[in-house]
Amino acid sequence: MEKTLDQDRVKEFLERVMVDSGAALAGLCTSIGARLGLYEAMAGAGPLTSGQLAARTGLDERYVREWLASQVAGQYVHYEPGTDTYVFPDEHAAVLADPDSPAYSAGAFAMLQPLYATEDALVDAYRTGGGVGWEEHGPALYEGVARFFLPGYAAFLVQEWLPAMDGVVEGLERGMSVADVGCGFGHSTLLMARAYPDSRFHGFDFHGPSVESARRAAQEQGLADRATFEVAGAGDFPGGDYGLITFFDCLHDLGDPGAAFRRAARTLAADGACLVVEPNAAAAPQDNINPLGRAFTATSATLCLPGALAQKGPYALGNHAGEDALRRIAYEAGLRTWKLAAEGPANRVYDVRR
Numbered sequence: 283m284e285k286t287l288d289q290d291r292v293k294e295f296l297e298r299v300m301v302d303s304g305a306a307l308a309g310l311c312t313s314i315g316a317r318l319g320l321y322e323a324m325a326g327a328g329p330l331t332s333g334q335l336a337a338r339t340g341l342d343e344r345y346v347r348e349w350l351a352s353q354v355a356g357q358y359v360h361y362e363p364g365t366d367t368y369v370f371p372d373e374h375a376a377v378l379a380d381p382d383s384p385a386y387s388a389g390a391f392a393m394l395q396p397l398y399a400t401e402d403a404l405v406d407a408y409r410t411g412g413g414v415g416w417e418e419h420g421p422a423l424y425e426g427v428a429r430f431f432l433p434g435y436a437a438f439l440v441q442e443w444l445p446a447m448d449g450v451v452e453g454l455e456r457g458m459s460v461a462d463v464g465c466g467f468g469h470s471t472l473l474m475a476r477a478y479p480d481s482r483f484h485g486f487d488f489h490g491p492s493v494e495s496a497r498r499a500a501q502e503q504g505l506a507d508r509a510t511f512e513v514a515g516a517g518d519f520p521g522g523d524y525g526l527i528t529f530f531d532c533l534h535d536l537g538d539p540g541a542a543f544r545r546a547a548r549t550l551a552a553d554g555a556c557l558v559v560e561p562n563a564a565a566a567p568q569d570n571i572n573p574l575g576r577a578f579t580a581t582s583a584t585l586c587l588p589g590a591l592a593q594k595g596p597y598a599l600g601n602h603a604g605e606d607a608l609r610r611i612a613y614e615a616g617l618r619t620w621k622l623a624a625e626g627p628a629n630r631v632y633d634v635r636r
């Protein structure tokens with residue numbers, strides 16, 4: 283018997299997919315706008331014609347007009363037909379034009395080009411079960427990831443997450459040694475280093491170019507006296523009687539998070555703590571049906587899981603493994619005190635100790 287489709291539900295789903303395909307294509311326009319400074323040029327400028335925006339940015343007017351049309355269609359920019367002018371509202375500027383705003387989200391779009399470029403490698407990996415290593419991506423990915431995470435760290439790390447860890451702020455104020463494992467571009471390391479001048483910060487990451495970028499940032503920000511960066515794996519970073527060991531959005535990327543926790547257990551000072559920041563995504567698929575859950579699970583399927591698989595185990599957690607799985611790995615590694623210290627829409631922050 284032929285199955286009859288509910289045509290209303292087909293139409294409803296088609297509309298949702300059309301919205302998504304439009305958004306996926308428009309993401310390229312958003313990335314171009316961010317890279318070329320179009321959003322910054324419109325921020326706070328009031329109504330502008332396409333010619334005025336082209337003059338402000340030094341870009342080709344015909345392209346700018348076409349880009350503006352895409353922005354109006356997506357309701358990022360308002361169009362005033364009477365004056366043929368375009369307005370970028372201040373509230374939208376906080377999201378796409380101001381890197382210091384906690385709502386700044388342009389970093390996500392910087393990840394698209396390098397991530398989409400791995401599609402062929404991903405298709406192969408899905409067939410073979412092999413990995414796509416962190417180091418196999420284009421350079422824009424590392425910068426994009428760092429830019430994506432920075433606004434959240436800048437808003438919460440010093441203000442909320444460190445104070446939520448028992449006794450840690452007191453230790454940082456007195457002066458102690460801190461390891462930031464899987465530090466990437468070192469944004470988290472440098473935020474802590476700026477806030478606590480009497481402590482010493484050691485960023486470790488196995489990705490050489492990221493470590494070099496972190497070193498440059500430390501120099502530029504005048505923090506090289508207290509923040510150093512070295513290439514090191516999460517399972518064998520140099521010891522140092524650390525009062526604090528941090529893992530920012532990287533534990534699930536490791537093929538062997540157990541080895542990283544074992545190394546932490548061995549190198550922590552007697553009263554030391556690990557601060558583990560992970561995406562606030564649920565282990566149960568049905569609990570990720572929301573915009574952030576969607577972004578996290580999609581990133582996991584295309585970046586985090588393939589990266590961990592490339593490290594050849596024993597784990598490939600994905601970024602929504604859930605608290606229970608992480609706590610079990612920590613326990614087996616000798617870190618048996620586990621507490622949820624803080625939680626926000628995008629992050630869960632754990633205080634983990636021996």
Ligand SMILES: C[S@@+](CC[C@H](N)C(=O)[O-])C[C@H]1O[C@@H](n2cnc3c(N)ncnc32)[C@H](O)[C@@H]1O
Nearest residue numbers: 428431464465466487488489515516530531532
């Ligand atoms: C999603 S990024 C997060 C980077 C940084 N912590 C941040 O929050 O911006 C994951 C980081 O883990 C690092 N990483 C992955 N596997 C690693 C390993 N086995 N040892 C050390 N670092 C590793 C990557 O190079 C990358 O910088």
